[in-house]
Amino acid sequence: MTTALDPAGQLKLVIFDCDGVLVDSEGPSCRATAEFARSKGLSISDDEAHKRFAGKALPQIVTELEQELGHSLxxxxxxxxxxxxxxxxxxxxxxxxxxxxxxxxxxxxxxxVRVGSNSSVREMEAKFKRTGMSQYFPENRIHSANDMGCPKPAPDVYLYAAKAESVLPENCVVIEDSNTGAEAAWKAGMACVLLRPDDVPLPPFWPVEGSVRITHLDELVPLLRRTLESQKHA
Incomplete structure (x- = not known):
């Protein structure tokens, strides 16, 4: 399959995950979740919470906590x-x-550009307003897997974003940082750029077709520029 990052492909849309890619909110969110879990009697450290819950939607996290507690919340x-x-x-x-x-x-x-996240639209609007990113992502370009009821790793939010832009999945590249989100991009049939430091292991299903790893966001624009130039001359 030809992907959006291939010289023979056509890159038409960049879809960003929010947390960990655009906004540094995974740490605070996971620490808050760990604090809540401990208040319910579970022994979950902040580090463990980040490893377990990063990239997941809150309903998924609550379900996991309920299973560990042995009763409903x-x-x-x-x-x-x-x-x-x-x-x-x-x-x-x-x-x-x-x-x-x-x-x-x-x-x-x-x-x-569009955003596809497991965060709610209200969360993303708060994050983008605080960080000055609202100019790039008006409400009609923010898509919430949580609000759709289909959290990642389901591919629905990415497929919806592509449809809203009137482009095919193979013309999209997703920028992700979590295993959950990268799996969603893979299931959607989209190219994926994984933002991940060298000292953090890659997903167990990596690499997949059309996948690229970067360690810092300053690598992304040159990558996209090279892709567009190669496709223009293909």
């Missing part, structure tokens, strides 16, 4: 955790290193 638990995160992000969300410069560079390339 109140029905509104996921909602309350999300509201706490919204308030936290309004005050403390910070951009991932290089994210604002990268977004300006992608815009200069003339590439359309």
């Amino acid at each position: 109140p029905e509104e638990t996921a909602f309350k955790l999300r509201e706490n995160l919204v308030q936290m992000m309004r005050k403390s969300a910070e951009p991932v290193s290089g994210a604002l410069e990268m977004l300006a560079g992608v815009r200069a390339l003339g590439m359309p």
